[in-house]
Amino acid sequence: MEDRCDFFAYESCDLCGECLASCRYLDLEVWEAREEMNRLQKGEPTRVVHRRCISCYACDAFCPRDCHPYELIIKSWHLRYRERGLPVRASYLMPASRPNFRTDLVRSMNPHEKELLRRWRETPPEGEIVLFPGCNALALPHLLDASFLEGVVISGDFDHCCGEMYFRMGLFDVVKQVADRLTEYYRGRFIGTMLFVCPAGLNMFRNVLPKLFGAEFPFRMRYLGEYLWEKVERGELVLAKKLSRRVAVHDSCHGRILGEEVQETARRLYAAMGLDLVELTTDPKGGLCCGMAAGCNRYRPEDMYRAAVRELREAARTGADELAVYCGGCQLTLSLMRWLYPTRQPVRHLLEYLKEATGDPAYHPAPRRALRILANVTVKALPKMLSRRTYRIRM
Ligand code: SF4
Ligand code: SF4
Known part of the structure; x- marks a missing residue:
């Protein structure tokens, strides 16, 4: 190679x-x-x-x-x-492993969520507007189960991994395999625009995979938030209910890399719903990590815990009612760490706020799902903590 x-x-x-x-x-x-x-x-x-x-x-x-x-x-x-x-203790967290910490969540989902996942897995990625859910939204399918996404073709499965985790761990050989697989998968399909709910997926598809690893994708790519904001501006998406709450705003790593397109758009949407925003930093590039990436260096859960607690503490100091995120990975990680370091601020996703503002039923499974991840990781990954064995990822 x-x-x-x-x-x-x-x-x-x-x-x-x-x-x-x-x-x-x-x-x-x-x-x-x-x-x-x-x-x-x-x-x-x-x-x-x-x-x-x-x-x-x-x-x-x-x-x-x-x-x-x-x-x-x-x-x-x-x-x-x-x-x-890689040390074997990391294997349960890798997207290529079956099961892994995300795929294991499916068993605890309700029948409606399982049906959504089946539908998205079996729907071919073809149409004028297609949405790539990515593994974070597959772990939290309620995010995309929204009336304002009617008419959008949602297509994806855990097998169509964007390779973000491998990239963040520096596993470039594996990312190259991901780039080749996805290039092959989307070759010859008719897709006008691919929407990404997760900034990580957008950055991988638009920048990392094609510019560094030679992938080729025959479609336009957009952040879902931007697509929805345009609908708000055109009056096609009515935010009827005003959400009068103070929220501390957390940015994701890929949000910082993509800049205004994601960070500004998310803030515009929060504000349009009536949320009172509290910034955690004066520099939009300088926010803290949710903790997910902190395991990439030494593969140690305590590094993830320390990084997450630092952000949870900063958010708690603001006295805001909630911590607002627009990345499902941030929501799961921060929700998980709140079980270990309790704070008074629930971690809410941008799409959950939008569902509330547009009158969709409220459903907030992230805390329980995060607890399930914590239990599964404790049983399946922690016993391997002391093992010196290593392995290589096979796609
Ligand atoms: S910030 Fe300065 S030192 Fe760092 S990579 Fe860029 S040019 Fe080099
Ligand atoms: S922790 Fe510092 S050096 Fe490491 S990726 Fe973040 S900004 Fe760069």
């Missing part, structure tokens, strides 16, 4: 250090950030980055020259995987 691991724009980088100096997890002065970048570029061991990086992806957004410092950091994880494989 062609060796794909160097995605950093060495020739554009002027070693300004802004990427790592802006990182809220490394805590570096600019001169230290420059030194670390220098070491990274030379392939030398870093003093801080590989110890403290939680794979939040924000350094790509911080770089003013679009050099992709994040891909330089995770390159060493790619080399680590090539050399040693």
Whole structure:
């Protein structure tokens, strides 16, 4: 296989250090950030980055020259995987494993949700407007069971993984296989526009898979929130009920990379529903991670817990009624960590707010589903914590 691991724009980088100096997890002065970048570029061991990086992806957004410092950091994880494989304790969390922490949730879903998943699995991805649910919405199918999505063809299954998790762990060889599989799957299909509910799926399909891994997709791609906002502006989606609550706004990693298209659109929708927004940071690129990505470096659940608690604490300090997210992965992760670090703020998804504002029945399964993940991970993954065995992902 062609060796794909160097995605950093060495020739554009002027070693300004802004990427790592802006990182809220490394805590570096600019001169230290420059030194670390220098070491990274030379392939030398870093003093801080590989110890403290939680794979939040924000350094790509911080770089003013679009050099992709994040891909330089995770390159060493790619080399680590090539050399040693993955520890078996990570296998239950991998999308290619059956079962995994998401597919195991299906058994606890109600019959209507199971029927939705069956329908989306069997519906071919063809039509003027098609929606890619992605694994987070497949774990929370009620998000897309909305009257305002009538007429949209929803097509997808756990097998059509966008590869986001593999990319975040630096498993570039596996991401290349994902790119090839999805290229083959969508080849020759008629799809006008593909909508993505999850910013991660959109960023993978639009940027990562084609630009870094050679995928080809014959359709236009849009964030679902933007599509819905246009409907609101045209008066086709009426937000009849005003939601008079204060919500702290959490951004997702891919939301920060995609910028206004996702971050601004989500905020416009929240505000249009009457929600009073409380920002957690003054810089839209500088928000904290939900904790999901923090397991990518050392594969340790305590890293995920610490990262999530940091965000839960920041949100709690605002005194807002709820914590608003637009990524299903953030909702599940933060809801799960609230069982371990209880706060008074339920974690609500943008689409749950939209359903409430448009009069759809309220249904909030994320906390119970997160508890189910916690129980399953405890039984199926934690016993492997001390194992030194490793394995390689087979697609
Ligand atoms: S990925 Fe996130 S934690 Fe890691 S260096 Fe970049 S900004 Fe910091
Ligand atoms: S990657 Fe970008 S932000 Fe980081 S040192 Fe290079 S030019 Fe500066």
